[in-house]
Every structure is written in C-alpha cells, then in structure tokens.
Amino acid sequence: MVLPVGRKDGASGASSLGGRVDGRVTGSAVGSVVGSFVGSFTERVVERARALRFDVVGIASATAPLVEEYDRYESYLASGFQGTMDWLAENREVRRRVDTADMLQGARSVICLARSYRRDEDGEAGGLVPGIARYARGRDYHTVVRKKLRQLAAFVRTLGDDVQARPLTDDAPILERAWAARAGLGFVGKNGLLIVPGQGSYVLLGEVLTTLQLDPGEPIAQRCGSCTRCLEACPTDAFAAPFVLDARRCIAYTSIEHEGTIDAELSDRTGPWLFGCDVCQAVCPFNAGKHGAGLATDSFRPHDRWRELSPVDLLETSELDAGSLLEGTPLARAGVRGLARNAAIVLGNAGFAPGSRAHHALVRLAAESPHEELREHAARALVRGLRRPEP
Ligand code: B12
Ligand code: SF4
Numbered sequence: 001m002v003l004p005v006g007r008k009d010g011a012s013g014a015s016s017l018g019g020r021v022d023g024r025v026t027g028s029a030v031g032s033v034v035g036s037f038v039g040s041f042t043e044r045v046v047e048r049a050r051a052l053r054f055d056v057v058g059i060a061s062a063t064a065p066l067v068e069e070y071d072r073y074e075s076y077l078a079s080g081f082q083g084t085m086d087w088l089a090e091n092r093e094v095r096r097r098v099d100t101a102d103m104l105q106g107a108r109s110v111i112c113l114a115r116s117y118r119r120d121e122d123g124e125a126g127g128l129v130p131g132i133a134r135y136a137r138g139r140d141y142h143t144v145v146r147k148k149l150r151q152l153a154a155f156v157r158t159l160g161d162d163v164q165a166r167p168l169t170d171d172a173p174i175l176e177r178a179w180a181a182r183a184g185l186g187f188v189g190k191n192g193l194l195i196v197p198g199q200g201s202y203v204l205l206g207e208v209l210t211t212l213q214l215d216p217g218e219p220i221a222q223r224c225g226s227c228t229r230c231l232e233a234c235p236t237d238a239f240a241a242p243f244v245l246d247a248r249r250c251i252a253y254t255s256i257e258h259e260g261t262i263d264a265e266l267s268d269r270t271g272p273w274l275f276g277c278d279v280c281q282a283v284c285p286f287n288a289g290k291h292g293a294g295l296a297t298d299s300f301r302p303h304d305r306w307r308e309l310s311p312v313d314l315l316e317t318s319e320l321d322a323g324s325l326l327e328g329t330p331l332a333r334a335g336v337r338g339l340a341r342n343a344a345i346v347l348g349n350a351g352f353a354p355g356s357r358a359h360h361a362l363v364r365l366a367a368e369s370p371h372e373e374l375r376e377h378a379a380r381a382l383v384r385g386l387r388r389p390e391p
C-alpha cells in the first residue's frame with residue numbers, strides 16, 4: 001500500500017488514511033487472519049511516518065528478490081558507468097535481496113519513505129545557492145532523514161515481541177529506487193529518478209527494513225509517455241539510453257564523487273553547477289506547478305553562508321576556513337579541494353574581466369596551489385573565461 005502522508009493542508013492530495021488501509025486488507029485464510037493485524041500494523045506505521053513528517057510511505061514485500069532491477073544493475077556495472085565509485089560494485093547480493101543475514105535475516109517488509117526537499121523560493125536565492133543542487137543546499141539530508149528513520153524503526157520494534165527493524169538511507173548498499181518503485185511510491189522516470197505522482201522527483205528516499213508482515217503496495221505504471229525532455233536537456237549528454245545514466249558524465253558525479261581532474265569536454269559543459277545538478281529534474285513536467293512546493297521543512301532551507309559567498313570567495317578562503325564552512329553540510333562530500341576545483345570551473349564557464357577578483361584568484365591558484373588538478377583547472381579557466389578587451 002502507498003499513502004501520501006499529507007500535511008494537514010492536504011497539499012499532497014492524501015486520501016482518507018484509515019479507509020485506504022482498511023480497504024486493502026485482503027488475502028488467503030492465513031492472510032485474512034493475519035490481515036486484520038496486518039492492516040492495523042500498517043495503519044499504525046503510516047500514522048507514525050506521518051507524525052515524523054515523511055511525505056509518502058509505501059510497503060514492499062522483502063521476501064522476493066529484485067530480478068529485472070538487479071540485472072540492470074549488473075549491466076550498468078558491466079558498462080563501467082559507475083566510474084570510480086568502486087563501492088557501487090560491492091555487496092552485490094544485497095542489491096538482489098534484503099531478507100538475508102547481510103541486511104536483516106527474516107525480513108518481510110521494506111517500509112519505503114520519501115521526503116520532499118522542494119522549496120520553490122530557493123530558485124531566487126543568490127550567492128552560491130543556484131549552483132548547488134537543491135537537495136544539498138541545507139543540512140546534510142543523511143542526518144535529517146536518518147534520525148527520523150531511526151525513530152520509525154524504534155516504533156516498529158514496539159509492534160511485537162520479536163519484531164526487528166533496521167533503518168536504511170542511501171549509505172546502505174541497496175537499490176533504493178527499485179524498492180520504492182516496487183512499493184508503488186512512484187515510478188522511475190527516463191531521467192532515472194523516482195517520480196512520485198503529485199509530488200514530483202524532488203524527494204529523498206529512505207527505508208525501514210522489518211521482520212513485521214505489512215500490507216504491500218503495487219507498482220504503478222511508468223508515465224513518461226513520449227516525453228524526452230530530461231534526456232535532451234542534460235548539459236553533458238549523460239544518458240546512455242532512457243533510464244540509463246552513465247554516471248561518469250553526470251555533473252553530480254564529476255562535481256561530487258570524482259576526485260582529481262575533470263575532462264575539459266565535461267567541465268566546459270558544466271555551466272554554473274558548483275555541486276550536483278538539477279537540470280534533468282527542473283525540465284520534468286512532473287515537477288511543474290506548485291504541488292509539493294514549499295512543503296519541505298526548514299532542514300532543507302539553504303544555509304545563509306551559501307547565500308553570502310561567491311565562487312571567488314571559495315578560492316580566496318584558506319583550506320582550514322573552507323573546511324569549517326563545509327562541516328555538517330552535504331558539500332563536505334566534495335571536500336575543500338573538490339569545491340575549489342568546481343569553483344574554478346564555474347568561473348571559467350561564467351567568464352570574468354581582466355584585473356577582476358576572479359582573474360587574480362585564478363592566477364594565484366594556477367601558480368601557487370600545491371595540488372596539480374587545481375593548478376590545471378585554474379589554468380584552463382584562465383584561458384576559457386578571461387574576456388579580453390576588444391582590440
Ligand atoms: C550512486 C548514486 C548516484 C551516482 C550515480 C547515479 C546512478 N544513476 O547510477 C551519481 C553521483 C551520479 C548520482 C546522482 C544523483 N543522485 Co544519486 N544516488 C546514488 C545511490 C547512492 C546509488 C544508486 C545506484 O545504486 N546506482 C546504480 C544503478 C544501476 O541503480 P539505480 O540508480 O537505482 O538505477 C536504476 C535505473 O537505472 C533503473 N533502470 C534502468 N533501466 C531501466 C529501464 C526501465 C524501463 C526502468 C523502469 C528502470 C530502469 O533500474 C536501475 C536499478 O533499479 C542512490 C542511493 C541508493 N542506495 O540507491 C542515490 C540516489 C539515487 N540519488 C539521489 C539523488 C537525489 C541524486 C541527484 C538528483 C543529486 C543531484 N541533484 O545532483 C542526481 C541525479 C542523477 C540522475 N539523473 O540519476 C536520490 C534519488 C531520489 C529520487 N527521487 O529518485 C537517491 C535515491 C538517494 C536518496 N536516498 O534519496 N547518484
Ligand atoms: S543531474 Fe545533470 S548532468 Fe546528471 S543526468 Fe541530470 S541533467 Fe545530466
């Protein structure tokens with residue numbers, strides 16, 4: 001079952017909670033006996049998820065492995081799309097099934113949750129904010145979501161003597177989108193993202209794996225139709241095919257996960273993106289309109305520091321000060337060096353006047369940085385971005 005655990009204002013379009021839960025409890029002789037308990041457990045889990053301010057919740061059966069999705073994962077690895085993210089190729093069996101000792105022996109249900117991070121007013125914010133992907137503008141979402149997942153797992157454990165529950169966020173080696181799609185939370189778009197009807201794709205996923213038997217949902221139909229906007233809009237042509245991302249070309253990979261030098265062909269196409277990228281979501285019609293907009297809590301409100309700084313400021317900040325700026329924010333994942341490299345790329349792509357602060361900062365970086373990739377990116381930015389006066 002899937003329920004948008006809507007806010008009191010009903011903006012997520014939630015239908016009556018109790019009615020839908022009760023209405024779904026059906027099954028065999030065993031199922032119907034278990035059913036009345038299943039329904040009430042499911043209902044209580046949903047209520048609790050609502051209280052914890054998750055926007056959507058659904059249940060997937062944990063007992064059947066992911067088959068097609070696992071095959072896609074294997075062919076993704078075989079194509080080398082993971083680049084230097086070697087950790088994506090580890091723990092393969094866990095990506096196929098989660099009801100084993102590696103994840104949770106005897107798991108019966110995956111409680112799949114989505115939390116919206118969309119805040120429309122952010123588009124207008126200045127400084128570094130527009131160059132930071134929306135999910136990363138505020139507090140580290142791992143901290144925000146993990147805390148809530150732990151609370152939900154603790155609640156689930158109270159529902160029976162031997163009930164076990166394990167909270168998971170994207171640090172767990174599972175195919176989160178595949179489980180969410182199985183639970184019927186949404187469908188996977190051609191941009192590879194899980195799209196929740198009525199909410200769009202600006203949602204983060206999390207799960208609680210449990211031995212408790214809950215009432216599973218049904219996958220919903222893929223709804224992209226003939227649209228191909230995301231595939232066409234991607235600045236780096238990162239989609240090898242619809243639904244299939246060559247991560248090596250994705251700005252979220254080059255700017256966050258990849259250390260060292262970035263190919264000029266890609267960095268020139270990165271435009272203003274300092275950390276992550278939202279283009280394939282921004283163009284998606286499922287994110288148009290106001291639904292879900294502005295619902296996200298203050299946790300996702302952009303940090304003031306990002307409003308106040310510019311890419312040049314990042315280059316002029318000492319490593320030590322930059323380190324404390326990043327602390328506790330998602331940007332820490334790219335590291336001080338990664339962000340300096342990204343700032344040089346953004347400045348080169350934006351262009352700057354001779355004698356400007358950007359010009360001086362890049363000259364210094366090119367000459368003095370102890371890091372080869374920073375010297376190289378600064379030199380490239382100087383060639384690319386310096387707007388020479390008309391002769
Ligand atoms: C590694 C990773 C990345 C990598 C690689 C992404 C990738 N596509 O492989 C990079 C750094 C590039 C990245 C980028 C982003 N990521 Co990321 N990422 C992950 C992570 C940790 C693992 C993903 C993974 O296992 N990839 C391997 C591939 C094989 O699996 P998959 O991505 O699930 O791919 C599925 C589709 O390709 C699909 N598929 C393939 N072919 C077909 C065909 C059909 C017909 C269908 C229906 C489906 C389909 O099946 C695959 C398996 O289920 C997940 C968290 C997690 N544990 O799942 C977050 C996660 C996917 N990322 C997330 C986010 C927010 C992003 C960004 C939007 C961040 C940003 N703004 O910069 C971008 C979006 C880029 C994009 N268009 O996908 C969210 C997505 C939320 C959502 N609504 O879907 C997740 C779920 C994190 C979270 N907990 O919320 N990410
Ligand atoms: S996040 Fe940006 S670079 Fe990555 S696939 Fe989407 S549009 Fe392309």
Ligand code: SF4
Nearest residue numbers: 189190224227230284
């Ligand atoms: S932009 Fe179009 S094709 Fe891409 S995910 Fe959205 S609806 Fe699907």
